[in-house]
Amino acid sequence: MKRVLIISPYFPPVNAADMHRVRMSLPYYKSFGWEAELVTVNPKHSEISIDEMLLKNIPNEIIIHQVEAFNYKWTRKFGLGSIALRSLWFYKKRVNQILKNEHFDLIFFSTTQFPLLILGNYWKNKFKIPYVIDMQDPWHSTYYNDKPVNERPPKYWFSYQLNKYLEPIAMNAVDGLISVSQGYLDTLENRYKRLIKVPQQVIPFGILKKDFEWVRQNEKHFKQHYIKKNEQIDFVYVGRGGYDMRKAVVLLFNAFKEGLKTNNEQFRNIRFHFIGTSYAPEGKGVPTILPIANEMGITAYVNEQTDRISLYQSIYTLMNADALIILGSEDQQYTGSKVFPYIMAERPLLAILHPESSATQILLNCNAADIISIMAPENQSTELIYNYLYKASLRKILSKKTNWPAFDSYSAENLCKQQCELFNKVLIS
Template identity: 55%
Template structure:
C-alpha cells in the first residue's frame, strides 16, 4: 500500500519478494495490479517445502533466506541504495539487515507488524500453545537480538511493541522510532469493482438470517472475546429465541496452517457454550480481495480482539471502508479499538468492562441489529483520512529521511 506513494516523497523503491509458488499462502493475482508497473520487483526462489518439511522446517522465511541474501547482495553490488526496509512478519529474514549493514554499510528499518519474540504463551499450558512452539520460541529468542543490535530505525503498528523492544534492547531508545499503522487503500475497493467477474459467486445464506462476519485468525488469546459474545448470544436465545434464532456467526481464515490442515479454535468455544449450530468456522484463509468482497456482502461485521494489550488488528481499515454496522471487542489499550472509536466507525466493547454489564450490552446490540433498531453510526471520514496509505507513507518517509541524514 505504501509502494505506489514512495516516489511522491522522493524515494524510488525496488521490491524483493519470494516467488509465490514456494509459499503456502493463498494466491491473489490482483495484488500485483495495485503496484505501479514501473517499479522493479525482484523475485527470489526458496527451498521446496516438500523437501525441508522432512526435517521439520516449513517456514518460507527459513526456506528463502539464502536466496534473499544472494539476490540482495547482487543488487547492493550493482547500484547504490540508501536504505533497506523490511516489512514482513516472516521474521528470520530480518537478520539479513545486520549482515548487509556490516558488509555494505546500508542502514535498515524494520516494520514490526506483530511481536517477534514474545513471552505471551510462556505461562500458558502446553495444549494452549501454537504448533512447534518449543522450536519457534527458542529460534525467535536467538534471532531477534541479531536484527535489533544493528537496526537503524523501527516502525510499528503498536506503541507497546516498541516499548517492549526498548526494554529488551536499551540502545534502541536512541534510534528513530514511529508508530505507523497499516493504512487504507481505496484503490483496493476500486479493483474489486473493476474485476467483479472474479467475485460473482453468491455466498450461501439461509433465508431470513442475519450474518455477522469475522475474517482473520483465531487463537487462545481471543477466547475471552468469544466467550463474551457467545454468552450474550445464548442469553438472547433463552430470552428472545424468535429474534436470536435469525443470527449466524461466520469466522473465516482462522488458522495460519496450510489448506485443509488448520485446527478449529472458534468451534470448541461455541460447542462449550452450546450454540454451535449458529456458528460456522472456516480455518482456511482466503485471498485478500476475496476477503474484502465477503465484507461487502455481509449484513454485519465483527472483529474479535485479543486479550493482549499489544494486539492491533491490521484488518480494521477494510472493515471501516466496507461501511457496514461493526461490532468489535478489544482490550481497551489496543490501538485498533481506539481508531474505530476515533472515527466513529463502529461499536467497541472493552474486555475490561464488568462482565455481566458487558454481556447485557452485547445482548442489546445483537437484539437491535436484528430488529432494525440499531442506529448506523456515521463514520467521520475526515478523521479517517489521516489513516490513508498516502498519509502514512509520508510518515514512513519522514523516518527514512531522519536515518539517512545522520
C-alpha cells in the same frame, strides 16, 4: 531521489497478510522522494495460496527481484517449513549481488518472517547501509509461556528458542523501527536500551481506496462464503482466530446464548460467520472459534472457515454482510491489520477489544463502531452485546456516522508519507 531496497518474502500474487503495507505503499514512495525496489521469494516456493488479483494496483515500473528457496516438501521433513529459513541463504546471495552493483540508501524489512531480519546486521556491516524494520507482530514473544501446551502455536519450543537467539542480532544494529503497535516498540526498548535513541514511528497498515473501487466494479468475480437466507441476520468476521481471542468470543457467545434463552424468536435468526481464521496452508487450519461454540451448545448458529480468502474476496464479504464483528486479543499490544477495510465496508460494526489496543483508538478516532471492552465487568459487557444483538435481530442497527476526515488520515498515501519521513530521519541520525 533516494533509493530503498525492500525485503518482503511474501508478495503478490501470494495471499499473505504481512505484505500489504508494501503493496499499498508502492504507488506513493516516489512522490515522497524515495525510489523503491523489492526483493521477494519466487511464488512457486510459497505454501500460501496464490491470488492473481492481488497484482492489481502494483505500479508497472517497480523493479521486483525474485530469490529462490529450498523446497518446502523436502525441508518440512526436518521441521523447517518457514519461508524465512528456506530462503535465507538465497536472500544473502542475491542481495549481495544487488548491493555490489547498485547504490541504495536504505534497506527496509517489512515482513513477519523474522529470521530474515538478521541479514540487516550483516548487510550493514558489509555495505555500510542502514536498515529499518517493520514490526507487524512481536518477534520474540513470551505471551504463550504460561499457556497450556494445546494453546501454543505449532513448534513453539523451537520457534521460541530461535527467536530468543536471533532477535538481538537484528535489534543491536537496527537504525529505525516502524510498528503497528506502540506496545511492540515499548517491549523492544525494555530489552535493548540503545533503541531509545533510534528513530521510531507507530504506523498502522491503512487503506488503499482503489481496492474497494475495484471490488465494486467487479462484483461478478466474487461469491458468498456462507449460505445467505432472507430471514437470517448474518454477522461476519474476516481475519485470524486464535486462543488469545477466547475472551472476546466467550463474551459474544454468552450474550447470544442469553438471547436464545430469553428471546428465542428473535435471536434464533442470527448467524455468526468467522472466515479465514488460520494462517495454516489450505485445508490444514485448526478451528479455534467453533470449539467454543461447541462447548456452549450453539454450534448450529456458528460457522468457522479456517482457510484464508483473498483480499478482494474479503472486501466483498465484508461489504455484503448484514453486520460485522471485530474480535480482539487479550494481549493489549495486538492490533488487527484489517480494521480499515471493516470501516470502509460501511456496515454496522461491533468491536470487542482490549481498551488499550491501537485498534480501539483507531475506531474511536473514526467513530466507526460500537466498542465493547474485554476488560469491563462481564455482566456489563454481556448486557451491552445482548442489546446490540437484539437490535440487530429487529434490523434496527445502523452504521455509525463515521468521521471520514479522521479516517482519511489513515490512507495508504498519508501513511506512506510517514514511512518516508522516518526513512529520512534514519539517514540524518
